[in-house]
Every structure is written in structure tokens, then in C-alpha cells.
Amino acid sequence: MTDTSRRIRFMLNGRPVSTRAESHLDLVDLLRRFNLFGARESCGQGLCGCCTVLVDGVAVSGCLMLAQLVDGKSVITVESLDEGGTLSHVQQAFVDEGAFQCGFCTPGFVMMTHALLRENPNPDESEIRDFLAGNLCRCAAYPEIIRAVRTAASRMRSPQAA
Numbered sequence: 415m416t417d418t419s420r421r422i423r424f425m426l427n428g429r430p431v432s433t434r435a436e437s438h439l440d441l442v443d444l445l446r447r448f449n450l451f452g453a454r455e456s457c458g459q460g461l462c463g464c465c466t467v468l469v470d471g472v473a474v475s476g477c478l479m480l481a482q483l484v485d486g487k488s489v490i491t492v493e494s495l496d497e498g499g500t501l502s503h504v505q506q507a508f509v510d511e512g513a514f515q516c517g518f519c520t521p522g523f524v525m526m527t528h529a530l531l532r533e534n535p536n537p538d539e540s541e542i543r544d545f546l547a548g549n550l551c552r553c554a555a556y557p558e559i560i561r562a563v564r565t566a567a568s569r570m571r572s573p574q575a576a
């Protein structure tokens with residue numbers, strides 16, 4: 415059988431890594447090889463957002479992206495969002511607003527919220543809904559999620575008031 419793997423090198427949560435990746439391997443399964451389980455695979459079809467990670471700062475569905483395509487790029491996962499054990503503003507806001515029940519979708523929402531607030535620090539409710547439209551929560555914690563995004567945005571704009 416033809417070996418379709420090739421060596422890739424990329425930045426993973428701020429540190430350089432290298433591994434061999436088969437041509438069919440997706441990004442979520444690549445992350446598993448580095449013991450990163452925060453990006454969840456649910457639908458496997460780009461429909462739910464549970465597998466969201468940032469690639470060169472852009473939110474992508476890890477289940478749809480081939481691992482070989484991250485060669486030379488920077489990948490950020492939910493595991494790296496805290497700062498020295500302190501939750502990021504987004505993570506803390508999700509906790510404070512109770513923006514989850516089972517938590518399965520939460521890493522995807524948190525990553526997507528980071529991407530949103532990076533590009534729009536003060537989104538209104540309709541902008542939040544639009545941006546998060548590709549993320550599904552089976553527990554329907556949407557009202558709390560919206561509140562968490564607004565709380566995180568407010569704290570990030572005025573961190574001293576947090």
C-alpha cells in the first residue's frame with residue numbers, strides 16, 4: 415500500500431512540533447496524537463462547531479481540515495487559552511454565566527467566541543448570534559452563552575473592572 419504520510423511541522427499552542435501525518439488524517443485526530451482532547455468530534459461534517467480550533471487565528475472546523483494542511487501554520491486549541499492556570503476572560507465568563515450543561519459543545523463555543531472578540535470587541539446580540547450560528551448546543555444553553563459572550567467582551571474591554 416502506498417504511504418501517503420508526510421512530515422509536517424507547525425506551531426501547536428505556541429510551541430513548535432513535528433510529526434508524520436497521513437493524507438486522510440483530519441486535524442482533530444492529529445490533535446489526539448498530542449494528547450489534546452478539547453476539540454470534540456461530534457457531527458464530523460462541519461455542522462456543529464464542537465471541533466473548532468484556530469489556525470493562523472482563524473476559526474476552523476477541525477473535523478473538516480486535513481492535518482497535512484496545517485504544515486507551517488499556527489494551531490491554537492482550547493487547552494492553551496488560560497494564562498498560567500487563570501482562565502481566559504471568555505472561559506471565566508462561560509463559568510460565571512453558567513453557559514453550559516453537559517459541556518460537550520463548550521470548547522467549540524469558547525474558541526469561536528475568542529475568534530469573534532478578536533475581530534469585534536463589542537458585538538451586539540445579533541452579531542453574536544450570526545457569528546456563533548455554526549455552533550450547536552444540544553442542551554440549548556443559548557441564552558446563557560449569549561450572556562457569557564457579552565460578559566467576556568465587557569471584561570476584555572475593561573479588564574480592571576472584571
Ligand code: FES
Pocket residue numbers: 454455456457458459460461462463464465466475476477478
Ligand atoms: S465535529 Fe466538526 S463541525 Fe461537528
Ligand code: FES
Pocket residue numbers: 513514515516517518519520550551552553554555
Ligand atoms: S452544553 Fe450540552 S451540548 Fe452544549
